[in-house]
Amino acid sequence: MIKDQLIPLLVKESEIKYVIKKSSNNYLCISTANLKFLDVSNYVQAGCTYDQFLAAWGVEERKSFFPYEWLDSFEKLSHRTFPLYDDFHSTLKGYNTLEGQRGGLTLGHERYDTLKRMFEEEGWSIRDWLVHYNNAGNSK
Numbered sequence: 001m002i003k004d005q006l007i008p009l010l011v012k013e014s015e016i017k018y019v020i021k022k023s024s025n026n027y028l029c030i031s032t033a034n035l036k037f038l039d040v041s042n043y044v045q046a047g048c049t050y051d052q053f054l055a056a057w058g059v060e061e062r063k064s065f066f067p068y069e070w071l072d073s074f075e076k077l078s079h080r081t082f083p084l085y086d087d088f089h090s091t092l093k094g095y096n097t098l099e100g101q102r103g104g105l106t107l108g109h110e111r112y113d114t115l116k117r118m119f120e121e122e123g124w125s126i127r128d129w130l131v132h133y134n135n136a137g138n139s140k
Helices: 003-013 050-056 074-078 104-122 126-135
Strands: 016-023 026-032 036-038
Touching (some): 104 126
């Protein structure tokens, strides 16, 4: 998904040491002097979720929640208003990701309130929140 942007950037910014391709559209590894990019989906059992992957490696932190389908334009990155509860609905999964498949409405609203409170207390834009979301747990 990001290879169209990642590979040209790597070529421009640093020398690629090696590339291991699984197929014409699937890379197992891209390595530079400072980075080794591994597509983890090639190293886990089919159907393994991100939460299952973290649990298998003993990571206590869990994936957070983000309204992927709501973020449909670059302009929304500068919004300073937290998305609505219903914006967390996933047509791919068929349910509101805050509720989870079995979490229910109460848990969904608790998660929403926690995320919204953090967003507002930090004074974030959507871009700031996305950076936090993508970096969460990476310091361990």
